[in-house]
Amino acid sequence: MNVNPEHAAASAVYQHLIRVIAPRPIAWVSTVALSGITNLAPFSFFTGVGAKPPSVLFCPANRRDGTPKDTLRNILDTGEFVINVVPYRLAEAMNLSSAELPPGESEFELAGVATAPSDIVRPPRVQASPACLECELMHHLALDAGPGGANIVVGRILRLHLDESIMNDTGQADAGLLDLIGRLGGTSYCRTTERFDLTRPHRSE
């Protein structure tokens, strides 16, 4: 099969992309609206960018009606967000929080997710998430306007919160203790319980 995105519907291209770009980590993003209402939503078009500056990016697409999702709106209005990681035990709550709610309602309440205060930014952390990154907006790039239009949000990490429960003897976060999930295509997810090691032939970083 050979797909030319120029001759395919964006929705069809999306269905191919989410299956072959996998597994994807999930940024569970908390924000606060100018009104003070908190917002929480998952985004799996997400990755780290680098350590200098410490940075992450994720990609909230526009809604079907062409308007920005609440997460993007809040970040553009306030310049702040928190990325919370998602272990297996929080999968159901993460999924619940992806419901599209009117701007006046909080997914924290809908999904029964307790908050913890952040150190620097206004959006709260997900209390039960074992690793949370407080971020300030560095760049917003809109790749297209209108329905489904792609956006890139780049954030500078101001603070990393790493729960003691995930730290190993050498002071590093441990994959087994984290038990993170990844998103595949459709409704499928994976766990990180089956792992293997590879030694690098040449160390370049």
Ligand SMILES: Cc1cc2nc3c(=O)[nH]c(=O)nc-3n(C[C@H](O)[C@H](O)[C@H](O)COP(=O)(O)O)c2cc1C
């Ligand atoms: C696991 C998962 C990953 C998702 N990843 C994305 C994504 O990368 N980009 C996106 O625009 N929407 C993504 N969504 C959908 C958003 O979470 C959903 O549109 C949500 O309602 C946005 O909330 P907001 O309007 O409060 O920002 C994802 C949903 C789930 C369950």
